[in-house]
Amino acid sequence: MQMIKHTVEYVQAAVGCASASWAKQRSVRAALVALLGASIWSAPAGAQGIPGMLQGVSEAVTAGIDFVILLALFIGIAAILYGLKLIWDKSNDRADVKTGSIVMSLVGGALLCVIWLVVTVLVETAGGSAGDIGRAAQY
Structure with a gap:
């Protein structure tokens, strides 16, 4: 007080x-x-003790990793769609669209989508499921 x-x-x-x-x-x-x-x-959270707080931090990290992976996927899809729009604009003789911006948009979007694919494949190859992404290994 x-x-x-x-x-x-x-x-x-x-x-x-x-x-x-x-x-x-x-x-x-x-x-x-x-x-x-x-x-x-937040007073009840303090009453849980150290193990309860660590469990909350673990869940927050897992949710954060899931969020970052999905954000990369959605931004990648948006970048690919933007690159396709630039291709459409270039085909309609728009002068300010450069080939480099089209390539960067498509390649950047594809790489962001690959982040999601790689994380998902690595977790599933290790014997986990999509719900295990971001969780700490328990032996």
């Missing part, structure tokens, strides 16, 4: 709530309510 009190005093001193406008006071109050809500919301 002391930490929250000191945080409130620090924020009030930094913003100068006594002389600040009503909008600044409102934003400071909203920030403090958000800080208090986050600390109350």
Whole structure:
């Protein structure tokens, strides 16, 4: 509770709530309510102990890896589609479309799609499934 009190005093001193406008006071109050809500919301996570927190970190890393792999796949597909659009534009005699931009878009998109393919094939070759991507090995 002391930490929250000191945080409130620090924020009030930094913003100068006594002389600040009503909008600044409102934003400071909203920030403090958000800080208090986050600390109350995370209190049960602290009660889990170290193993519970490590499990949460493990799940977050797995979700992050899955997200990055899918993001690479979607950006790769978008880049390939953009390269095909550039080919269409070049065939319609658009002067500002260069062959290098077409090649870079198609090759870059293909390489981003290959990242997804390589990770998936490596995990499945090692005996896992698509749901095991990003998980730590358990022996």
